[in-house]
Amino acid sequence: MTHPQLEVLRRNIPGLRLEADPAELEHYGRDWTRRWTPAPLAIALPADVEQVQAVVRWAGANSVAIVPSGGRTGLSGGAVAANGELVLSLARMNRVLGFDPIDRTLTVQPGITLQAVHEAAAGHGLAYPVDFAARGSCSIGGNIATNAGGIRVLRHGNTREWIAGLKLVTGTGELLDLGRGLVKNSSGYDLRHLAIGSEGTLGVVVEATLKLADPPPPTQVMLLALPSFGVLMEVFAELRRRLRLEAFEFFTDRALHHVLAHGGQAPFSDVHPYYVVAEFAMRGEADEVAMLAAFEHCTERAWVADGVIAQGEAQAAQLWRLREGITESLARHAPYKNDVSVRVSAMPAFLAEAQALLGREYPEFDVVWFGHVGDGNLHINVLRPGGMDGAEFVGRCEQVTRLLAETLQRHGGSISAEHGIGLVKKPWLPSTRSEAEIEVMRGIRRVLDPRGIMNPGKLFDP
Amino acid sequence: MTHPQLEVLRRNIPGLRLEADPAELEHYGRDWTRRWTPAPLAIALPADVEQVQAVVRWAGANSVAIVPSGGRTGLSGGAVAANGELVLSLARMNRVLGFDPIDRTLTVQPGITLQAVHEAAAGHGLAYPVDFAARGSCSIGGNIATNAGGIRVLRHGNTREWIAGLKLVTGTGELLDLGRGLVKNSSGYDLRHLAIGSEGTLGVVVEATLKLADPPPPTQVMLLALPSFGVLMEVFAELRRRLRLEAFEFFTDRALHHVLAHGGQAPFSDVHPYYVVAEFAMRGEADEVAMLAAFEHCTERAWVADGVIAQGEAQAAQLWRLREGITESLARHAPYKNDVSVRVSAMPAFLAEAQALLGREYPEFDVVWFGHVGDGNLHINVLRPGGMDGAEFVGRCEQVTRLLAETLQRHGGSISAEHGIGLVKKPWLPSTRSEAEIEVMRGIRRVLDPRGIMNPGKLFDP
Structure with a gap:
C-alpha cells in the first residue's frame, strides 16, 4: 500500500x-x-x-x-x-443477473467464466455458442474486450455477434448502457460495437446481455489425415458444400507430436503432415449419406489419406482433445505466438508465402501451425529452443513477425485475428490499420478516456 | 451556380x-x-x-x-x-465491383439499389437477405447509413450483420478501408460498425463488401386474422416454437382498409381487428405437419379467427402485398410516422400503454399500426385529416411523440428502430440515448468530421 x-x-x-x-x-x-x-x-x-x-x-x-x-x-x-x-x-462480479425466455438473453456480470455462461444457458435449454479451450478460466468481460473468436466462429461468428447489450464505465467514470437488448435500434452510433474489441482502452465492461441460441443439433466429429497442405482448401470446400459444418480446424504433425508427448493416444498408425478435426450437424439419414459421400469424394481424390469418425461422445471428445490440447501442450516451451488472419479466399496464396518465409527464417526452430481454416485464421507457435535466452528468442521472432506483417499487409490480412493487439502486437498494428485509422482511433480514445488512464500503453500509443 | x-x-x-x-x-x-x-x-x-x-x-x-x-x-x-x-x-456510383465465391461476398458501389444487389446475388446462386418494400429505389449506401432493417430481420438481422467491409470517406476527405472482408480481425476499434447507422455524419460510404447467404429455402406464406391484440404474442411464440420463421408481420384492420382502398382483394369475408403475415421454411413433410399443428393449436384456443395458406407463389405474393402495400397506400395522406422498438419481452406492456396513449391523444385521427413483432418494432402512422393544416398536424403529432418517447424510455425502448434519427426524431434522441452517450457521440463526430461539414443538423447538434 x-x-x-x-x-x-x-x-x-x-x-x-x-x-x-x-x-x-x-x-x-x-x-x-x-x-x-x-x-x-x-x-x-x-x-x-x-x-x-x-x-x-x-x-x-x-x-x-x-x-x-x-x-x-x-x-x-x-x-x-x-x-x-x-x-x-x-x-x-461473476454472477448471472437474469434470463429472459422471450428475448432469449442471459444478463451476466463481466467476471463470469465462459464455461459458467455455457452452463447457465444449458440450464434454460439454450446455448451460448462462442467457445474455445480457455473456457474454464477466461471471463466474458475479457471475451468482449478482445471480441474473442474460437472454434465455432465458422458457424456462429465472434463474440461481437452475441452481445445484445453491455454496460461500460468509461475513463471518466460515466456508466453507459449500450444496446440494451434491442433487436432494432437506429438511434445514432453503435457504441456497443465500439466497446467490443477495445481491450479495456475505452472503459470497463461491467455487465453484458448475451443472446442465446437454440441448443446445437446432434453432431458428428471426424478426424482426417491429409497428405499435403495443398488439398486443405479442397477438403474444406467439399465438406462445406455437403454438410452443415460447425467447426473445421487444422493442425500439423508437429502440433500432434506435442499433444501426444503431453499424454494422448495416436489416432493413426502412420504419421501424416496435416490433420483436420471437422464437426458437423447430423440431423438425419440425409446427413449420414452426405458425410459418407464427402468422405468418399475426398479419399478417391487422395485428398484424405486416413480418417476416423467418432463412435460416440467419448471418442468425439478424445478427437477434439488432439486439437484443443495444443496450446496447453506447448506452454512449457514458452512459445512465441502469431495469430493472423486473411480473407478465406486469400488463404492459399498467403499460406504459401508464409510457409516459405518461416521455413527460411526459422530453419532450426520447431514451428507449430494450427488454425481455423474456415475463418482464414492461422495460429503459428514458435518454440524456444532449449538453452536459448528468452529475450534473444523473442528478438529473433519479432524480426520474423515484421516480415510476416509485410506479407499480411500485401494480402489484406490482420496481425491479430482473435487475441487482440495488447502489448505484443502493438508494433505491427500499422500493417493492419492505416495511419488515418489509427489517428481516428486515437481521437476516439481521447473522447472516452480524456485522462488516458484506461489500459495505457496497450493497443497504440497516444 | x-x-x-x-x-x-x-x-x-x-x-x-x-x-x-x-x-x-x-x-x-x-x-x-x-x-x-x-x-x-x-x-x-x-x-x-x-x-x-x-x-x-x-x-x-x-x-x-x-x-x-x-x-x-x-x-x-x-x-x-x-x-x-x-x-x-x-x-x-451504382455498379457491382466484384464477387468472391469462396468468401461469398459481393463488393458494390454505394449507389446500387437493394434490388440490384438481390439480383446480382441470385445470379451467383446466393442471396443478400436484407429486404424491405423500398428495395427498388433505396441504395445500399443509405441502407448502411441507417442500418436498415425490414421484413427479414427476425431470421437474418439488420444490415449491420451483412457488411463484411466498407470504405468510408471521412469529413477530412481521408479514405478508410474498414473491415476488409476479414471474418476475424481483433486489431483495435471496429470503425466499420461505427460507420454503420451513422447517417452520413461521420463520412460517406463509397464502397461496401456484402456477405451473401445460401438462397432461402422454399417457404410457405400464411395470413392469419386475430380477434385481439392480446393473442398476438401467443401466436408468435407458438409459430416460432414449431417452425423456422422467416418473417412475422402484423397490421391492423385500418392498415388493410387503406391497402384495399388503394386496389387489392379482401382476404377474408369478415373484418378482423388484427392480421399477421407469417412466412416460414418448408423443408419437407415434417414442416408441413408442424404448420398444420401450429395452425390447429392457434384456432383451438381461438387465437386465430381465420386464416389462409398461400397456394403457390402468386398467392404468396398477393398476401405479402397486403402488408408491403401499406406505406404506399398511406402516402397520399401524408402520414406522420413513428418507428419505435422495445425488447420483444417488453412488447405487451409497452403496447398496452402506447395504445391507450394514442387512443386518448388522437381520438379523431386515423391511426394505422403495423410492424415486426419478432423484432419488437412497431410502425405507427397517423393520417392527416382532410382540411387540417400540415404544420398544425405535425405540431399535434409531435406533442404526442413527446409522450410516446417518455413511455418508450420507461420501457427501455428506442425512438428509432430502423428509420434513423435524421431531422425528424432529433428532439427525442435523449429518450433513447443518455446525455453521456450523446456527449460521447458528439466527441466522436468531431474526430471524424472536425469541420462539421458532414450532414450537419442531422442526428444531434454539436
Whole structure:
C-alpha cells in the first residue's frame, strides 16, 4: 500500500477489496504471455458497478493507470500490469443477473467464466455458442474486450455477434448502457460495437446481455489425415458444400507430436503432415449419406489419406482433445505466438508465402501451425529452443513477425485475428490499420478516456 | 451556380457532374418525408472515390455542408438538404465491383439499389437477405447509413450483420478501408460498425463488401386474422416454437382498409381487428405437419379467427402485398410516422400503454399500426385529416411523440428502430440515448468530421 491515495480509496469505498500482497501482485499483474514482470500498484476487486465507477474516478483524480482484468488468459499482454498500474479485477462480479425466455438473453456480470455462461444457458435449454479451450478460466468481460473468436466462429461468428447489450464505465467514470437488448435500434452510433474489441482502452465492461441460441443439433466429429497442405482448401470446400459444418480446424504433425508427448493416444498408425478435426450437424439419414459421400469424394481424390469418425461422445471428445490440447501442450516451451488472419479466399496464396518465409527464417526452430481454416485464421507457435535466452528468442521472432506483417499487409490480412493487439502486437498494428485509422482511433480514445488512464500503453500509443 | 467556389470545384474535378437546375435541386433536396422545402446549393454526382474525396476536401476548405444522398427513400429527413448544402449523390456510383465465391461476398458501389444487389446475388446462386418494400429505389449506401432493417430481420438481422467491409470517406476527405472482408480481425476499434447507422455524419460510404447467404429455402406464406391484440404474442411464440420463421408481420384492420382502398382483394369475408403475415421454411413433410399443428393449436384456443395458406407463389405474393402495400397506400395522406422498438419481452406492456396513449391523444385521427413483432418494432402512422393544416398536424403529432418517447424510455425502448434519427426524431434522441452517450457521440463526430461539414443538423447538434 505504497500510494498514499490508496488509503483514501480504501476509506471512501468501504466494500472495495484492495490487495497489495506480493503474491497477489504477481498473480494479477500478468496474463498467459509471461513476457513481462508483473508490477502493479495494487489490486482492486469491486463488488458492484458503483464501486467500479468510484475506482475509475479515483484513478482519474490521482492520475493512476487502470488495467481491467478478467481471467487473464489473454495472449497479447492486454491484461499485463508491469508499470505500477491499479489492476481492476472483475473476479468478484461473476454472477448471472437474469434470463429472459422471450428475448432469449442471459444478463451476466463481466467476471463470469465462459464455461459458467455455457452452463447457465444449458440450464434454460439454450446455448451460448462462442467457445474455445480457455473456457474454464477466461471471463466474458475479457471475451468482449478482445471480441474473442474460437472454434465455432465458422458457424456462429465472434463474440461481437452475441452481445445484445453491455454496460461500460468509461475513463471518466460515466456508466453507459449500450444496446440494451434491442433487436432494432437506429438511434445514432453503435457504441456497443465500439466497446467490443477495445481491450479495456475505452472503459470497463461491467455487465453484458448475451443472446442465446437454440441448443446445437446432434453432431458428428471426424478426424482426417491429409497428405499435403495443398488439398486443405479442397477438403474444406467439399465438406462445406455437403454438410452443415460447425467447426473445421487444422493442425500439423508437429502440433500432434506435442499433444501426444503431453499424454494422448495416436489416432493413426502412420504419421501424416496435416490433420483436420471437422464437426458437423447430423440431423438425419440425409446427413449420414452426405458425410459418407464427402468422405468418399475426398479419399478417391487422395485428398484424405486416413480418417476416423467418432463412435460416440467419448471418442468425439478424445478427437477434439488432439486439437484443443495444443496450446496447453506447448506452454512449457514458452512459445512465441502469431495469430493472423486473411480473407478465406486469400488463404492459399498467403499460406504459401508464409510457409516459405518461416521455413527460411526459422530453419532450426520447431514451428507449430494450427488454425481455423474456415475463418482464414492461422495460429503459428514458435518454440524456444532449449538453452536459448528468452529475450534473444523473442528478438529473433519479432524480426520474423515484421516480415510476416509485410506479407499480411500485401494480402489484406490482420496481425491479430482473435487475441487482440495488447502489448505484443502493438508494433505491427500499422500493417493492419492505416495511419488515418489509427489517428481516428486515437481521437476516439481521447473522447472516452480524456485522462488516458484506461489500459495505457496497450493497443497504440497516444 | 451561385457559389463562386463551385466554379473552382467544377474546374478542379473535370469528371464531376454538377447540377443546379431548380428541378434537380427540388428532386435531390428531399427524401420521402416531404416536410422540408428543398434548398440545396447544388448537386454533385461523383463518378468515383477520388472525386468524392475531392468534393469533401473542397467542402471543408469552403465551409460548405454536405448531404450524402442515396435513393432518398428515408423517412427521417436524413437526406434532406434545406439549407444551402451541397448534395453529394452517389447515384452514378451504382455498379457491382466484384464477387468472391469462396468468401461469398459481393463488393458494390454505394449507389446500387437493394434490388440490384438481390439480383446480382441470385445470379451467383446466393442471396443478400436484407429486404424491405423500398428495395427498388433505396441504395445500399443509405441502407448502411441507417442500418436498415425490414421484413427479414427476425431470421437474418439488420444490415449491420451483412457488411463484411466498407470504405468510408471521412469529413477530412481521408479514405478508410474498414473491415476488409476479414471474418476475424481483433486489431483495435471496429470503425466499420461505427460507420454503420451513422447517417452520413461521420463520412460517406463509397464502397461496401456484402456477405451473401445460401438462397432461402422454399417457404410457405400464411395470413392469419386475430380477434385481439392480446393473442398476438401467443401466436408468435407458438409459430416460432414449431417452425423456422422467416418473417412475422402484423397490421391492423385500418392498415388493410387503406391497402384495399388503394386496389387489392379482401382476404377474408369478415373484418378482423388484427392480421399477421407469417412466412416460414418448408423443408419437407415434417414442416408441413408442424404448420398444420401450429395452425390447429392457434384456432383451438381461438387465437386465430381465420386464416389462409398461400397456394403457390402468386398467392404468396398477393398476401405479402397486403402488408408491403401499406406505406404506399398511406402516402397520399401524408402520414406522420413513428418507428419505435422495445425488447420483444417488453412488447405487451409497452403496447398496452402506447395504445391507450394514442387512443386518448388522437381520438379523431386515423391511426394505422403495423410492424415486426419478432423484432419488437412497431410502425405507427397517423393520417392527416382532410382540411387540417400540415404544420398544425405535425405540431399535434409531435406533442404526442413527446409522450410516446417518455413511455418508450420507461420501457427501455428506442425512438428509432430502423428509420434513423435524421431531422425528424432529433428532439427525442435523449429518450433513447443518455446525455453521456450523446456527449460521447458528439466527441466522436468531431474526430471524424472536425469541420462539421458532414450532414450537419442531422442526428444531434454539436
